[in-house]
Amino acid sequence: MKILIIGGGWAGISAAVEASERGHQVFLVEERPYLGGRARSFIDRESGHHIDNGQHVMMGCYSSFLRVLQALGTEHLLERQRALQVAFVDKSATKSVLDASILPGKLGVVAGLLRLSGVQFTSRIACVRLAIAIALGTVHTTDCTCSEFLRRAKQPEDIVKRFWEPLVLATLNAPLDKASAELLVAVMRLAFLGSREDSSLLIPTCGLSDLIEPLPSWVASRGGSVKLSTSVDRLIIADHRCRQVVLSDGTIHHVDAVISAIPQRALERLCASSGTPVTFPAAPESSPIVSLYLWYTEQWMTHELLAALGTTVQWVFNKRRIARGLVALTVSAGHSIVGVSQDEIIRHCDAELRELLPEARHATLIRGLVIKEKMATPLFTPTTQRIRADHFMDQLENLLLAGDWTATGLPATIEGAARSGIWAIDCLSRVP
């Protein structure tokens, strides 16, 4: 089949790899001059360093994402933890560690939770009891937020603050009182209650764009092509099928099938300008992520990564491989700071680091860079989670949907996007 893929983010990339491997002829069109979409890197003009648009962390359970890297031969660019290990630090500068390496498989995570310091023993037992119920599938999440779910499951405040809330922010990019509990349970089952490898973190040792750098030549070697800096402007529809696609360079392409791998609002605009009668479920609101890069004179950070508790800063990453003294910070669901000035954010987060980490107190800050991704991910509440779009649309039989916003069963993540690309290609068998 001749397939046109709209969008070169992780959903489009994964669809391109999957379709090429199944022998289809792929033409991927991306409007920006680079691939990667919301997960990309760029060269910072002032330092010359390769910087990501925001630190991304993947996990061993990201099987669709890893399938792409294996095909492209870039899997070696990820550093894998042997087992999940995350150090937490709070404002009293007390560190505790969630260490799943003590026992094999999911027992490792359970043992790690039982040993988590800074939390009452009874709270740890309550947490483990809930984890087991999730693993056994005996919990009910229909139409409930994470706050309601954790309240019903009688989770004490200390374990909510020190485990559940950081987990929800990091994986769902949403506050507890808005995030869908169904997605929290999906994350727990897939990532934390699978094998030891599933729960371990994968951290890129390079810029995010390096992971996908071979894609254009890889696709070309299989008879396809990738076109950058070109947008799909219009779909020409007849008899419930997309017959042709009009690009911004004026060219018109005949297609057997189209994979839309663009965000929901972009697809709605494209359908409107094409005069198609397609209707979509109401788009979820977006949740921002604010990322910071701070360059210090000294290499003060010793951990690879740290989760910060009770501060605006939520995660601190050691970026020594890029530059000595460079750290990256993440603020997920950053609604409260996304409107604050860059200088103020840098001042505030630098002060928090010094409060959290004695080793940072004597370091001199050289420079800071703030990246605000206002539309980082769709925010899935219980309502918007329930109505996520399927990959196959009855209204247009050869237009298949991919993207982190579609019904992947996962939060909006690289893995959700990569999974959606594969599932959209699976749907080609339903195209008449």
Ligand SMILES: Cc1cc2nc3c(=O)[nH]c(=O)nc-3n(C[C@H](O)[C@H](O)[C@H](O)COP(=O)(O)OP(=O)(O)OC[C@H]3O[C@@H](n4cnc5c(N)ncnc54)[C@H](O)[C@@H]3O)c2cc1C
């Ligand atoms: C700062 C930040 C941190 C994150 N951290 C993590 C993390 O740690 N772990 C994780 O798993 N996920 C993380 N995510 C989420 C993850 O990056 C996204 O879920 C994923 O990249 C979405 O991929 P996508 O392909 O669905 O969409 P996109 O990446 O948005 O790709 C869509 C592409 O379509 C293109 N496009 C749009 N319209 C057109 C058109 N008409 N014609 C041609 N092209 C078009 C766009 O330019 C874009 O490149 C993070 C996101 C951000 C922003």
